[in-house]
Amino acid sequence: MTATLTLNDRGRELAKIEIGERDGLWFFALSFQQRIGDNWGHAEPWNPAREDRAFFDRGSALEAAVALARSEWAGREDGFALHLAWLRSIEADPQPDLFGGAE
Numbered sequence: 001m002t003a004t005l006t007l008n009d010r011g012r013e014l015a016k017i018e019i020g021e022r023d024g025l026w027f028f029a030l031s032f033q034q035r036i037g038d039n040w041g042h043a044e045p046w047n048p049a050r051e052d053r054a055f056f057d058r059g060s061a062l063e064a065a066v067a068l069a070r071s072e073w074a075g076r077e078d079g080f081a082l083h084l085a086w087l088r089s090i091e092a093d094p095q096p097d098l099f100g101g102a103e
Contacts, residue, residue, distance in 0.1 A: 001020055001021060002018055002019065002020030002046055003018070003019055003020065004016055004017070004019075005017045005018075005019070007082070007083060007086040009035060009082060012033075012035070013033070014032065014035055014083060014086075015031065015032040015069070015083050015086060016029075016030070016031045016032070017029070017030055017062070017065045017066075017069070017090075018031075018046040019058065019061055019062060019065065020046055020048070021058070022048040023048075024056075025048070025054045025055065025056065026054070026055045026056070026057060026058045026060070026061035027046065027047070027048045027050065027053045027054055027055070027061060028046075028053055028055075028061045028062065028064065028065040029044045029045060029047065030042070030044065030065055030068055030072070031044060032069065032072070032073075032080075032083060034076065034079045034080060035079070035082070040076070040079075042072065062090070066087050066091060069087055070084075070087065
């Protein structure tokens, strides 16, 4: 089972964190697109075979996804201002009911 947190602006998907559980471990995938400038971005599928994305609980997987996004966007704060505000909203409300309260 996976769920997706998505940032959209004017009908365009700008960022996505997909998070899910398989065999007792939680995994995440991060995709994003800069909306101004050079439109730099990155997309990846949710892949539970990636050991570097395996966590024992949903909260840790989400924290790692946010940390990865921050590191990817470092130095591009102007082009990712909306994205960074979105990350702050996730940190303020980490979606505890994303999976019906499952942790």
